[in-house]
Amino acid sequence: MRSGITRRWLRGSLLITVLLVLLVEVMFLYSATRSYYNGVQQTMYRRFSSITGQLKMYTGETSQKTAASRSVALRRMVEQFSDKDKYEFMLLDSYGGVIASSSGTDAEGIVTRTDFEQAQDAVDGQGIAIYRTQSGEMVMAACCLVPYAAEDVAAMRLVTSLTLVEEQLKHTVVVALIMGAAVLAFTIMSGLYFVRSIVVPLGQVERTAAGIARGELDVRLPVTGDERDEVDRLRGTINRMAEGLEETEKMKNEFISSVSHELRTPLTSIRGWVETLRTLDDPSDENYRKGLEIINNETARLYNMVEELLDFSRLQNGRLKMTCRPLDLVAELTDAVLFCEARIQREGLVLVYNEPEEMIPVYADPDRLRQVFINILDNAIKYSAPGGRITVKLWAGEYKAFIEFIDQGRGIPPEDLENVRTKFYKGSNSVRGSGIGLALVDSIMTALDGTMDIKSTLGRGTVVTLGLPLYKK
Template sequence: KKYDDEIGKLSDTLNYMAEEILKREKMKDEFISSISHELRTPLTSIKGWAITLNTDDLKDQPLIRDGLEIIEKESDRLTHMVEELLDFSKLSSRKITLNLEKVDIIYIMKHVEKQLSPRANAENIKFDVTYPKSLPSILGDENRLKQVFINLLDNAFKFISDDGKVEFSARQDKGNIIICIKDNGCGISEEDLPYVKEKFYKGKNSKSKTGLGLSICDEIIKLHNGSLEIKSEENKGTEVYVTLPADREEQENEKD
């Protein structure tokens, strides 16, 4: 009887593993189909405007401006998608390297605030950035951390309506620096929340082109020996907590 129970458990485990593999294969197939479509759309737009500008009267300045503006925006979309795919490839093959140095989180937050404030103003979003007078440094890659915060804030901006609010804050908690990005947008469903950091996953409210953004952010933070936690409630908003270890050497010097 005990033998039968063990066989039954093994069978259940193998069936579960097979289902998970099939599920991931399906997600991968959907990803390939989706990314092919997403790459084709801006290329079609760029080609269409290139043909228009090449054949139409070049004295029509408003038409030229419209065409060049669309070409620029669609090129930016393509660049962003290709960069995500390259990052995903590097992370998957463990070939990504961090340029580690002492980093001031407040300096990074000020830079990100300066970069995203014009967008917040244009979209009528209240963008609150708060931090203490000083925080310990962390050992990190400044550009990769900027990438993570901009990606997370971009998500927050996408999922709130006019007159929405996004908060970007930092604080120290014992030996860690905790950065929080909070919005009062549409939130993430209870069904989707456990999977949003998985590669290729797109929830019902997703506006991601690749389904890789949060997965890449999570991997970059893990490479910093940190963690990325998401709390959300549908129709109420989302809170993302990035926890990074403060520089030990600096903290020990402060104690002395």
């Protein structure tokens, strides 16, 4: 994972940064070079401008005398040129040949015709050339056509060495390279620090997740509580996932233990009565009939428990299909209440149910709806003491129908109330059962687009309210 993130960073952010630095370096060096060269070029052009300004003062009686005076003046300027240590000042004829030079030579090997040819083609009569002499020295030559007649003098040329400019450019290149290297070094160090700040926590997350996958559900990641830190939020999420899995594992183990106990009790009873019945040959014996009744009841209890587990498993896996159709909710609820009425009376409880006169249409699966009602009534019976009252109410609202089951049983402790819908959960106040009854009810109601609300007061009873959308034709 470390190499993967680092590789992506190298290919992405760092590569783009390197390319940007190189681009900026090239643009900066190009701009600096042009600036230095343009500075030298403009200086020579200003010298030409000063010389041509002086030539205006030479006027005579005839144009021939004026041209001669200008030619003499130019030659005198060449002879008396004061900046011989900086420039080579030349006069050129109309063919580009050197007529006079401030160094007194014909400048063989240090000039080309490029600047003269550019000046002839240019509108302003100026040309420039940068090249290396035969000795290998880099020079700049600027040529300017003489704007006035001066006998055989057709153009002026200034040649200067670029040795100092090259040295300055080398210094600029070194400074630019150092700055670029510093930028890249800072980028690499800050990038590696940033990558490490991600990779190290992700490595911890990876190792912790691997431990959770191996069943080590007690492992936890350190968190700082900074909600703005995405990695810290990820660690918190992993911790909550581990806590949830640990709680689920705990509830699963408790569920297995509880179900095992619930299954063992009727199985022990059935086995004991089967052994008893083996010794009885008379079917008219009271114990014989009692044994068969107990075996039948316990078998039905086992069957209902297994069916409840299978239904919940199918519902969780999406394999339990709902066969919904328009129903009269009053009729469905009344059937469920009548089914449980005999048991309610046997337990010494009082049932209060006033059947509404008008039908209430809903769209639901009748079998699953009956299962929901019986499951809630079964809980009300199990958790109520003899003499208690179980009240069932049904009414229709504007958009929903509501069913309310009220008992006067032991109630649900506040710490257990928020978990009673959780699968496998059995509260501290629970009695026999698989621990998935209300979880199954909640799942069925959700599948039917309904709601389930539970309110309870410890020692005073519980109120379960179901809501189902009304069916509109």
